[in-house]
Amino acid sequence: VNRSEVRSAWIENQVLASERAEASKQSQEALLAVFDRYRELSDQDRAVVDELLAEQAASSDENARFDALAVIGEFRVVSALPALRSLAERLETQDSPGAPYEWAKVNRLIGLLVEQPSGG
Amino acid sequence: MAAAAASRAARIRAVTARHEHRSRSLVSLLASLAAVLAVVVIAFASPASAAGTRVRANTPVAEHRVGAAQRVAADQVGRLRPPAVRFVSATGVATEEGEGLSEAFHYTGSQNVASIEANGLRAGSYATPNGQLSPLQAQIDLALPPNRGLPGATLQIDVAGLRDAGYEIPEVTPVGRSFNMPGGGSEIQFPYPIPPEFIKVVP
Numbered sequence: 001v002n003r004s005e006v007r008s009a010w011i012e013n014q015v016l017a018s019e020r021a022e023a024s025k026q027s028q029e030a031l032l033a034v035f036d037r038y039r040e041l042s043d044q045d046r047a048v049v050d051e052l053l054a055e056q057a058a059s060s061d062e063n064a065r066f067d068a069l070a071v072i073g074e075f076r077v078v079s080a081l082p083a084l085r086s087l088a089e090r091l092e093t094q095d096s097p098g099a100p101y102e103w104a105k106v107n108r109l110i111g112l113l114v115e116q117p118s119g120g
Numbered sequence: 121m122a123a124a125a126a127s128r129a130a131r132i133r134a135v136t137a138r139h140e141h142r143s144r145s146l147v148s149l150l151a152s153l154a155a156v157l158a159v160v161v162i163a164f165a166s167p168a169s170a171a172g173t174r175v176r177a178n179t180p181v182a183e184h185r186v187g188a189a190q191r192v193a194a195d196q197v198g199r200l201r202p203p204a205v206r207f208v209s210a211t212g213v214a215t216e217e218g219e220g221l222s223e224a225f226h227y228t229g230s231q232n233v234a235s236i237e238a239n240g241l242r243a244g245s246y247a248t249p250n251g252q253l254s255p256l257q258a259q260i261d262l263a264l265p266p267n268r269g270l271p272g273a274t275l276q277i278d279v280a281g282l283r284d285a286g287y288e289i290p291e292v293t294p295v296g297r298s299f300n301m302p303g304g305g306s307e308i309q310f311p312y313p314i315p316p317e318f319i320k321v322v323p
Contacts, residue, residue, distance in 0.1 A: 024265045024299075027242040028232040063243050066313050070239045097286035101315030105240070 006048040013037050018063060030063075031070050038071055054083035058090075073109050076116060084110050221289060222280040224308055225251040225322070227258040227271035233321060236275060241314040247277050248307050249292060251322065261305030263298045274322040281318050 001009075017033035041049055056068035057080055065087075072080045084106050091103035224247035228236070248262055255270035264271060283289050290310060295303035 021242075022244045024268060025246050025262070026228060026232070026264070026268065027244040027246075028228060028236055029268075030242060031235050031239070032231065062313060066239065066242055070235065073238065074235075097282075098312060098315065101240075101285075101317055102313075104317075105315065 001045070003048050006045045007052050010037070010049050010052055014064070014067060018067075031067060034067055034071060035074055038075055050077050050079050053077055054080040057083045057087055069105065069109060073112060076113060078113050081110065081113055084113070221249055221292065221308070222278075223251070224249055224277045224279050225253075226275040226277060226319075227253065227255070227262060227264070228273050228275065229269060230272035233273045233275070236319060237316055237321070240316040241275075241277070241310065241319060243311060243313045244309065245314065246307050246309050248295075248305055250305060251276065253305070258305075260301055261295060261303065262307060263295050263301035263303040263305075265299040266301065276320050276322050277314060278318040278320075282314065285318075287312065 014030075014034055017030045017037075018027075021027050021030035021033070038046070038049065053068045053072055054077075056064045057072060059065050059068070068080075071077065072084070088103055088106045088110065091099050091106065226236075226241060226245060226247045246262070248258075250261070251274065253261060253274075255272060258264065258271050258274075259266065279289055290308055292306050292308045295305045295307050297303045
């Protein structure tokens, strides 16, 4: 399986999990499905997905960003730190109602990764 | 003599007219100032003016961003909030329209609680104004899919806090039949993620 296929498979799984969870009125279940999928990844595939997660953390798609941040936090994806720092800087200048709360979340995440960089 | 008297009378009338004109101008100016002041006061006191004010007085995030003056303004706006419009759902439970709602409840599986506490609720999440539903009632009234098991956890969402922070609160709508569940309760679907700061687990 090549890099591009790993990325496509991850995104496809994410979209399906999201659709299924929303259809069953339990949007949060998408996260559990994504966590399960991440656990199944080989080390090699994880490296590819970690890169994708860092990209999604900077995405303007709110749900993709939400899921990526959750996975990064759950599995302590330290390689996403630069992306998180950029996101925190971007959020500082935004004035949407959710921006200060997401900014706080991203900063908590940065603190978590800096203090406990061991993965799950 | 008569001509001099007439000329003097004419001068007096002219002076009087000038004084009257000045007085009218002054009154007009004062009236304009009062009108401008009234417009400014109304603008600052209206909820619409607070829509862009991101205030969450009791969170560290807002403390970071919002000055004391803005918090006072938000408190004043809060006091001016119109009373909630209430309606009764099909189940007989009194609920409120999204605009007047102060809290809502999200019924979910216990396995989701840790993730919600850490990350908040994902966009598209549902809640109901009724916080008194048993797990079975929640499944029936909110038409939750039966193949997921009964919702073992209830989370309280601080809707008033969301509103104060500038979020637009969606309308409460009746729950229709789905997943072979009758529905009949009322629900609200949030199109944005809800930060964990506005959520607490109901014991």
